[in-house]
Amino acid sequence: MTPDSVDPRRVPCCELAGRRIPRIGMGTFGSDRYGPEEISGAVAGAIRFGYRLFDCASVYGNEDQIGKVFDEAFSAGFVKREEIFVISKVWNDMHGRGDVLLSLARSLRDLRLDYVDAYLVHWPFPNYHAPGCDGDARNPDSVPFSADSYMDVWRQMEKIHDMGLARCIGMSNMTIPKMEAVLPRCRIKPALVEMELHPSFQQPELFRYCLSRGIQPIAYSPLGSPNRPGRDRSAEDVVDMELPEVDAAARAHGIHPAQVCLKWAVQRGQIPIPFSAHEKNYRANLLALLEDPLTEAEMKAIEGADKNCRLIKGQVFLWEGAKSWEDLWD
Ligand SMILES: NC(=O)c1ccc[n+]([C@@H]2O[C@H](COP(=O)([O-])OP(=O)(O)OC[C@H]3O[C@@H](n4cnc5c(N)ncnc54)[C@H](OP(=O)(O)O)[C@@H]3O)[C@@H](O)[C@H]2O)c1
Numbered sequence: 001m002t003p004d005s006v007d008p009r010r011v012p013c014c015e016l017a018g019r020r021i022p023r024i025g026m027g028t029f030g031s032d033r034y035g036p037e038e039i040s041g042a043v044a045g046a047i048r049f050g051y052r053l054f055d056c057a058s059v060y061g062n063e064d065q066i067g068k069v070f071d072e073a074f075s076a077g078f079v080k081r082e083e084i085f086v087i088s089k090v091w092n093d094m095h096g097r098g099d100v101l102l103s104l105a106r107s108l109r110d111l112r113l114d115y116v117d118a119y120l121v122h123w124p125f126p127n128y129h130a131p132g133c134d135g136d137a138r139n140p141d142s143v144p145f146s147a148d149s150y151m152d153v154w155r156q157m158e159k160i161h162d163m164g165l166a167r168c169i170g171m172s173n174m175t176i177p178k179m180e181a182v183l184p185r186c187r188i189k190p191a192l193v194e195m196e197l198h199p200s201f202q203q204p205e206l207f208r209y210c211l212s213r214g215i216q217p218i219a220y221s222p223l224g225s226p227n228r229p230g231r232d233r234s235a236e237d238v239v240d241m242e243l244p245e246v247d248a249a250a251r252a253h254g255i256h257p258a259q260v261c262l263k264w265a266v267q268r269g270q271i272p273i274p275f276s277a278h279e280k281n282y283r284a285n286l287l288a289l290l291e292d293p294l295t296e297a298e299m300k301a302i303e304g305a306d307k308n309c310r311l312i313k314g315q316v317f318l319w320e321g322a323k324s325w326e327d328l329w330d
Contacts, residue, residue, distance in 0.1 A: 002283055006050035008083070012266065012289050016216050017168035017191040019117075021085045023266045024289055025053030026282060027220065027275030029060045031228050034277045036062035042277045044069045047079060049283055055194070055218070055273040056111065057089040057122060058103055063110035071112040086113060087194075087218075089122040089172060090157075095149065100156035104165055119166035120194055121157065123173045124150055147181035158188045170194065170218075173312075176209050183213070194218040197270055198225075199246055199261060199302050200238040200309040211269060222265050222272035223258050225311055238309045245301040249294055259288035264302045267293055 012023040026046045030039045039062050043054060047069070056063055070086075073079045088111065094103040104119055125145050157169045170192035171179070183189065193210050197203060197219035210217045221228075224240030240246060241257035246264075250257045258274070262285055265272040276282040294302075 008050045008052050022053045025273040026051045027055045027273045036065040038277050040065035040069045045279050046282050047073050053085040055087045058107050059091040067111040085117040087118040088116045089120040092123050095153045115165050117167045120170045120172045124178050150182050151185050192216040192218050194220050196221050196312050198222050198240045199305050200240050200307040202306040217270050219265050219270040219272040222274050223261050238307050243305045245305040249298040262288045263294050
């Protein structure tokens, strides 16, 4: 029988920027399927159940509703501010001078917080989403990626860290060449990098690159984002939860394939941030970490299931000379 709640002290933890944080969090992007109230309702239920890490972003359009939930949880004395770890992100249209602080100030207002635990640059593209441009690299009004413009944003990130408004700062959707271009120039190194990671898309080089530099990989879409809108899907995409290697482990342990994906992620050293609007599912996702680990053989089998199958590719973000999404991910 599923317990009503899990003592957060039982959830496996790791160190991040001098803090102990849970090895699993909850995403808050509803893949266009759920409204802000449904998502914040799930966040409320997840806090009650024992989740303590939440992945938010201004572009998800629900920080205000999630902020109400945090506020109520604090006021009710259910959880203290310092017991939760909140990530938020600056969107691509806020890369101009002074914009990062403005964007964070809005997120803090909406989330009803004095600081975020981590603030990330959502995408490494200074994409202003100009009218008619809409992130299409083939549009002549598009602004291409450059290390210099990324560094302009990163300097602002460093400043908000100095100001104590973000306890740590990080990146998202990076590649090794982009990190190589910016890391040597960072006064404050990223503590975490959020990236797409699931059994069919393991990004082994980038993953190892981050770990070897003490940067914590945060795994987005850790279940392979099974309900993503069509714009992010192609016919050849693999369904992670149907991979034979995942299915075999699920059968052996008598658990759902989603739980296998999450055990694999955590045992590999990732912090997965699965989203679910359904109590049964988000509870099962947290519980996965409290049960028996996958065996070494199961871990190896899933490692072998990598298909280099990137899902989040539908939006053609800006990259000099990019003619298709493949060009963006050098
Ligand atoms: N940094 C970035 O650029 C970026 C990009 C993408 C995502 N993210 C973050 O990562 C989070 C997670 O990614 P995601 O939402 O794309 O994909 P995901 O977590 O891999 O998959 C979410 C989907 O899986 C279903 N699900 C969850 N638990 C399940 C379970 N136990 N059994 C069966 N189905 C289950 C959910 O459906 P139900 O709701 O029906 O349960 C939901 O539709 C996002 O919410 C967001 O916070 C960040």
